[in-house]
Amino acid sequence: MFKDITLKNVVFTMPKKNRYNFDELITREGTDAIKWDAKFMEEYFGVGDLLPLWVADMDFRAPEVLLQALKKRVEHGIFGYTIPSESYYQAIINWFKQRHGWSIEKEWLQFAPGVVTAINVIIQTFSKPGDGVIIQEPVYYPFARTIKNNGREVLNNELLFSGGSYQIDFKDLKEKCAMPRTKLLILCSPHNPVARVWKTEELKQLGEICMENNVLVISDEIHCDITFNNYKHIPFASISLEFAKRSFTCVAPTKTFNIAGLKSSNVIIPNPTLREDFTTALTNISIASPSIFALVATETAYNSCENWLNEVLAYIWDNYCFLKDFFAINFPNCYVLPLEGTYLPWVDFRPLGIGAKELDRIIKEEAKVGLDDGAMFGESGAGFQRINIACPREILKEALNRIRDALIKRLKK
Template identity: 35%
Template structure:
């Protein structure tokens, strides 16, 4: 039955990173995996049907993006994100992380500065460093239980250093923060003033809860179109990471040409036929499933917060305004950040992402993925509780 998010799907033995790489990443074959950001839910029937039809009726050779795919992306971005785009504004990529790498290579030179927030999704820093650019981190502030941009710090670093690129996680991973319109306006204005290209990774932007509103920087002022590159994909929202397709939205022709040049050098412009088929079906025929998913995730979010409030009232957490990721502070355990992840494995038999990998300021945090059936979620929460009860 479609939309049966309580259904348990056995993913063991399917070469799933989340389930079958537990031994490699956590030293345990039994730890409950609530780490890597994919969901333990079945896909919409519309996507499965489209993929079946592709296999039944086509030779799986080289394929071009179809008019239907481009139309589905344009209509989705218009209705969900107030973005008017045409085929000329689109470039395709196998994934958002690879697209970030292309942006770094195309829009900066070796040793030039790239800024990110701290903490932020791990590949933001590794991509910059692996490409020989200078990494600058702007620590996020915590106010009223949520992350907030330190815009004064950002401007000071723009003034002091040769920073050419800002990589933004919008909404924020791992904190789940949906940036305010005012923050995005001020950040983008700073980028324009100091001639810094803003790359907005919006892969989680369709997983925003009913009490928040997402904004894309490129839509806030027409002049921002010359300075913003937007990255997006259907893969997080519809659990399609394995189909490998993302896209850039670029209005500045010079920037687009630079990106295409690096794509041609690295062969990063070719995308999967499966990804194109799945993405078109997701955006054009799966809206009902996405709405049902958000309802279920919002219920799970409430279960997690209620559990922490009742069972672990001394543990600080951030209410996720988006994503299916829960970010909590384990500092009351008084365990070195290098040992936190393994402690949760050894004591609670649960696999979580450790905060230290996201930045220097979040070493005592842990990240929980709650995109799973409620029975699994409750099991995981009780395992987390056992760690706090056993270690303290």
């Protein structure tokens, strides 16, 4: 497709902007994709056959070099047990050094098949039933589910929505951290769904409160590579040695390069005692070692796909501008929050005065669009919707037009 070409012995490099075609519409039907599966949506939302802009994966083909690396590995034809190689670790180390300015050591890295799995194991290993785990709603809903399923108590340090943006409620955080049963805090950084990229000052203040109260921090940084404009992700553990020693940083190439189905993540644990206990817990349930495809894809993604990432981010940003324009023209009272990070803009529909449940019903049953209802992320999310814009613009356009038509019909009544 978009290849560099050689003319008269000179290699002409395709302009970076044109290398990938993110407008390409690729059907995911017949691939058992959760996002597009009508039966799954029927069970999940109560309505099937929706145009899906919900679960956080992209409708874009993964980078070509990554596909080639996987094909090459398939052609070898033997798929026995594998261990991470030196070059696998080096790829991760280089990525975090170059992209995030964070020097990590090989020994700090522990593979896990997924971030949610890792969070489960950390909760089980470093707290007891009845202990409290802090989260900051509205937040990625599997956090609360995981805490409850493990018999721990959810302590909600709710984010404050003021001045058009979300802030951490430090006063409440201090109170929750000081409670004797509080053992862990799950930080979502960048934050899904409010799309904030936390500033160093905010992370510092949060970390200090946790450290003073002996609360370990699980920093879920799965969206760390997806930030826009001048927003720069700051790894929590990079802020101080103390934060590094009392935290678990969960990272993955899966959101970044659209390979979530390959099940690959890493937990960065600089503290050897915490790391040993975590690794033992993973090993005990036989999930400490990666699949061949997770290894190949992760190494290739971090080594050779940065260019793809930069371009996909530019495309997603254009989708965000399109979304903002759409609301400015059609529903100027609705508020599209600034997209600092993630590809999941958060939209406040409350000014329409429709009511949160009715809004969600109209979007699903009448517009036939699958969005994540804000209330799923915690009560304070009611009246908001999360829109996954990592899709070809035509899909976004169609979804927004359907929402516009259904809402206008309702507002005219």
